[in-house]
Amino acid sequence: MDLPTYAFQRDRYWLDVTEAAADAAGLGLTPTDHPILGATLDLADGEQTLFTSRLSLRTHPWLADHTVAGTTLLPGTGFVELAALAGERLGCPRVEELTLSAPLVLPERDGVRIQLAVGEADGAGRRVVDVYARPDGGDETPGAVAKARPWTALAKGVLAPATGTGTAADGLPVWPPTGASEVPLDGVYDRLAAQEYAYGPAFQGLRRVWRGDGEIYAEVALPEEQRADAGRYILHPALLDAALHPLLPGVADQDRxxxxxxxxSG
Incomplete structure (x- = not known):
């Protein structure tokens, strides 16, 4: 078709939007590249380092598989992972002590914001760590802090430098252990559900259990669906949680x- 010889007449309706940095680095934070710990910030006074995160069942659906007494909770092993990672970043990889004072309940729809405040090192290189959480919601616009939901203290502990005296475990000379009797695990997670430990597939890592003289031995494995990101953890919380399942009632000891x-600790 024939084109006109004059410049096209036109009106422009596109909006000019300035680029807004919405990632952690653009907001002045340092990303951690960890599945459950988002970013870190060194405070200007040098006395504390702050680690932040946000968890929800939408962003971390595998956490929905950890339900106790009808409530979805972040497992205690999740707190250990958070503390251990913070310590590793600050040269204190040993979780010397960590005590949970309140559970972290994960709501069905909204998320939960988490902060780990790590203090400066003392003369022995130890650092105090405090863990806080606050659910999403409330008026969180600038200038409306008073209306935001309050932070709740969930855990407190001590991070310490590596001792330098640890040696790699030699392992048992025979596996299964000599003299230990195997515990049948048929329907074990159904039995635990009856005790109000409703573990979904992500937390059903118990494979075999043996009971010895005052000792319990177990084989645990992370389910296949959780292995893609497993290398990004120090130790995947679902795997460490499964290592504790033999201690629950009705597994290796009916009377627990x-x-x-x-x-x-340690």
């Missing part, structure tokens, strides 16, 4: 009382 781990 119901429990949840709340204190960690």
């Amino acid at each position: 009382a119901a429990l949840l781990p709340f204190t960690w």
